[in-house]
Amino acid sequence: MNAIYRSPAGERTSLERYRRALDAWPAPADRVRLPTRQGETFVLVGGPEQAPPVVLLHGSGANSSVWAGDAASWSRHLRVHAVDMVGEPGLSAPSRPALDSGDVALWLDDVMEGLGLERAAFVGMSLGGWTALDHAVRRPGRVERLALLCPGGIGRQTPLRLAGAMARGLLGRRRSVRAVLGLRAPEHAPIVEEVAAVFGEFRPRTETLPVFSDADLRSLDMPVMALVGDRDVMLDSAGTARRLRAHVPHADVTVLPGEGHALIGHGPAVLDFLRA
Secondary structure (H helix, E strand, C coil): CCCCECCHHHHHHHHHHHHHHHHCCCCCCEEEEECCCCCCEEEEEECCCCCCEEEEECCCCCCHHHHHHHHHHHHHHCEEEEECCCCCCCCCCCCCCCCCCCHHHHHHHHHHHHHCCCCEEEEEECHHHHHHHHHHHHCHHHEEEEEEECCCCCCCECHHHHHHHHHHCCCCHHHHHHHHHCCCCHHHHHHHHHHHHHHHHECCCCCCCCCCCHHHHHCCCCCEEEEEECCCCCECHHHHHHHHHHHCCCCEEEEECCCCCCCCCCHHHHHHHHHC
16 A cells, blocks of 8 residues: 555545546547656656647646546647656555755656657646746756645645634535635535545645745746736735735736635636647
8 A cells, every 4th residue: 555545445446436537538648647756657648740849747646637627628739748757646646746956856857858759838736836837947958937826835834724724624624625626516515425435545745835935936038917816715815816916927827706715717828828
């Protein structure tokens, strides 16, 4: 059993569920396995070979299935590379490179090299947003555009608000997931069920995300888009927006009223940004 799972049965169930999601992927895509210094990394690659490349990085406790709703439309215009982050419940290695080092950027260097990419746009969600931003700071020449969805590492983490949301959900994991992600609408029930199932089987990373300095943010000279929800209980979204506007004045920053940490249905806006 991998240490990132709570039991061998949970690992099998989680991976079986993910493989079913891959079988239902809504666009033609190759399943690529790349050797990296952190172990094998799984990537879904689709879209026209000569189209502009984009690298997608999901959040903690997730895998590339989070992009399924946008894969068909994005793959018509872009060469899409949906990467399973290492140490998460996907098909990549269970290793967890230290966030307070350059190890994550080195892993992503290996991924880019394996994919034959010198430069690409990046879309990152939550932990994936932190990872994309870390790469943009450390490897600015490799990042064409940067789209951040509820990114970590800019506004502070808010453990008290998160603890309050978890406490409100003590009667069940689904209620906790709804509170933490802000997904309360009936149409979000399948997503809540999926996330609740994952966190019943998976041990997420628990370390505090390193915060990027003002100088790090000022170094971003590529086009930047950021979407945050004003009801995010995991991250200070107001702080994220404030720091980006202060130090990345060319960034397109949107605070979404009534939305939490999980941002659903904004694929068209991201695609417009990526195609601009």
